[in-house]
Structures are given as C-alpha cells and as structure tokens.
Amino acid sequence: MNPRKLSKAALAAAAAVVLSVTAVGCGDDGGGNGGSAAADDDKITIGIKYDQPGIGLKTPDGTYTGFDVDVATYVAKQLGHEPADIEWKEAKSADRETLLQRGDVDFIAASYSINDERAQKVDFAGPYLLAHQDVLIRADDDSITKPSDLNNKKLCSVTGSTSAQNVKTKLAPQAQLQEYGGYSECLTGLENGVIDALTTDDSILAGYAAQDEFKGKFKLxxxxxxxENYGIGVQKGSELKAQINTALEKMVADGSWDAAVKKNFGPAGYQNEPAPQIGVIVK
Structure with missing residues (x-):
C-alpha cells in the first residue's frame, strides 16, 4: 500500500473523530449543569415577586426593590455573586415549586411561607422573616381595635386568597367579604371608604402602605x-440551603437585616418581629 495514501486516510479518520467530539460538546448540555439555572458560573438566577411594594417590585425603569430583593442580593454576594451577576425572574405564588423543581432558578425569595406541604417538594433556608396575617385600616379609623370589630365591616382581599376567608371563618363571621383583582384595588377602595379593611400578611400590607402616595393614610x-415564616426556597437536597443559612446568619449579625427592614417597611410604622432563628419555625 502507498504510504502517502495511508497517511491521508489516517488523517481523515482523525479529523472525523475530532469533528464528532466537537459536535457533541457544542450541543445541548442535556442537563449537564446539574440543574443549575445558569450555565455561566458568574451568574445566578433568583426568583422574586414583581408586584409587591416593599417585598419584591419591578419598577417601571426596570430596577428591583423590596426587602426580599435586599435579602437575596446580600445572600448572592455571600455566595460569590455581585449584583450585576443576578438575573431576576418573576416567581408568582402558584409557580414557585415548579420553578425550583425545573431548575429555572437557583433560589426563590418571594414572601414564601414555609409549610409542610411545600416542604415536601422543595427545601427551605431560613426563616428570615416572621410575618403575621393582619389588617390595614384608614389612619383615622378608631372603630377597629380587635378582630371581632370586623363584623359587619367590608373586608377586602384579592381573589383566590384565603386570608379574608380565614377571618370570616375564625374571627368575624359577619364580616362582609370583598374580593378584588389586586391589592392596589383594595387600597383604592380603602382610601375612598368603599371598604373598611384589607387583610393579608402584615409585611405585604406595610409595603403597600409605605408607598409615597399612601404615606400617612393607613395603619396596621x-x-x-x-x-408566616418566610423562607428561601431551593431544590430538594441542594447544598445551597446550608450556604444560604450561613449568609442569613451573617446578615443578621452585621446589622444588614435590620437596615433592610427599616428601609422597606419603616415608613408604614411596621412593628417587625426580631430576626427569627435559623431552622426554628414559629407555629
């Protein structure tokens, strides 16, 4: 056999192997990133609410504000990610477990109350905030001083929420439930006297009341x-849980947690609970 022909054949075969390997490497990673939301090690994808002032809000200019945003940014920093490395993703209440299970986000901080049903699907770091169901009333209203005073009052919450129903079932059976499409509609009704009280988590209520257009008009x-024990959701079995817990402990210790509470809830006179102990769920 001609040695030159043999050399060319060998080179052709080698080239074919290289091309084959390259094609495999350039294709879909097939989940080879271990379920991480970002292939780039410098990036991190975090789920937050986009529509809750004081908690998680996407502003018209495309920036993000709120207590959960501040907590998540601090945690990301402790994990080695600068603010510019963060990709924010909307995490609506009904979508949170799915986002984590699919690996669409690395973690979620979105007024995410820890409960047994959710804990079967995802893991939680924290808790990092203890909230309570409360009612927001007009600042000059002295007629509602205890839950039973909500009897025969018009009580608002958003459609599909269990908050108002809980009040009617357990505390004020004669409350007149009013369900609106969003909290902003409830606030407008409260401001105009169409409704008497709005109910959901006190942290969420404080966030709305702290908006510039509502300052001084409402009180908790x-x-x-x-x-309501707010936790940071991660995938089941994720090593991030322990790392996030360490970051949260540092946030409390260095004063950053208190600063974030005052910044986001202070204008509404929100009387927050002390920072909860990591791993301790208040029933």
Missing amino acids: AGFKMSN
Whole structure:
C-alpha cells in the first residue's frame, strides 16, 4: 500500500473523530449543569415577586426593590455573586415549586411561607422573616381595635386568597367579604371608604402602605392572626440551603437585616418581629 495514501486516510479518520467530539460538546448540555439555572458560573438566577411594594417590585425603569430583593442580593454576594451577576425572574405564588423543581432558578425569595406541604417538594433556608396575617385600616379609623370589630365591616382581599376567608371563618363571621383583582384595588377602595379593611400578611400590607402616595393614610391594626415564616426556597437536597443559612446568619449579625427592614417597611410604622432563628419555625 502507498504510504502517502495511508497517511491521508489516517488523517481523515482523525479529523472525523475530532469533528464528532466537537459536535457533541457544542450541543445541548442535556442537563449537564446539574440543574443549575445558569450555565455561566458568574451568574445566578433568583426568583422574586414583581408586584409587591416593599417585598419584591419591578419598577417601571426596570430596577428591583423590596426587602426580599435586599435579602437575596446580600445572600448572592455571600455566595460569590455581585449584583450585576443576578438575573431576576418573576416567581408568582402558584409557580414557585415548579420553578425550583425545573431548575429555572437557583433560589426563590418571594414572601414564601414555609409549610409542610411545600416542604415536601422543595427545601427551605431560613426563616428570615416572621410575618403575621393582619389588617390595614384608614389612619383615622378608631372603630377597629380587635378582630371581632370586623363584623359587619367590608373586608377586602384579592381573589383566590384565603386570608379574608380565614377571618370570616375564625374571627368575624359577619364580616362582609370583598374580593378584588389586586391589592392596589383594595387600597383604592380603602382610601375612598368603599371598604373598611384589607387583610393579608402584615409585611405585604406595610409595603403597600409605605408607598409615597399612601404615606400617612393607613395603619396596621397589629392583630397578628397567624404566623408566616418566610423562607428561601431551593431544590430538594441542594447544598445551597446550608450556604444560604450561613449568609442569613451573617446578615443578621452585621446589622444588614435590620437596615433592610427599616428601609422597606419603616415608613408604614411596621412593628417587625426580631430576626427569627435559623431552622426554628414559629407555629
């Protein structure tokens, strides 16, 4: 056999192998990133609410504000990610477990109350905030000083929420439930006297009341009708849980947690609970 022909054949075969390997490497990673939301090690994808002032809000200019945003940014920094490395993703309440299970996000901080049903699907770091179900009333309203005073009052919450129903079932059976499409509609009704009280988590109520257009118009009743332990959701079995817990402990220790509370809830006179102990769920 001609040696030159043999050399050319060998080179052709080698080239084919290289092309084959390259094609495999350039294709879909097939989940080879271990379920991480970002292939780039410098990037991190975090789920937050986009529509809750004081908690998680996407502003018209495309920036993100709120207590959960501040907590998530601090945690990301402790994990080695600068703010510019963060990709924010909307995490609506009904979508949170799915986003984590699919690996669409690395973690979620979105007024995410820890409960047994959710804990079967995802893991939680924290808790990092203890909230309570409360009611928001007009600042000059002295007629509602205890939950039973909500009897025969018009009580608003958003469609599909269990908050108002909980009040009617357990505390004020004669309350007149009003369900609106969003909290902003409830606030407008409260401001105009069409409704008497708005109910959901006190942290969420404080965030809305702290908006510039509502400052001084509303107050929290301080009823503390339930305990809501906000946690940071991660995939089941994720090593991030321990790392996030360490970051949260540092955030409390260095004063950053208190600063974030005052920044986002202070204008509404929100009387927050002390930072909860990591791993301790208040029933």
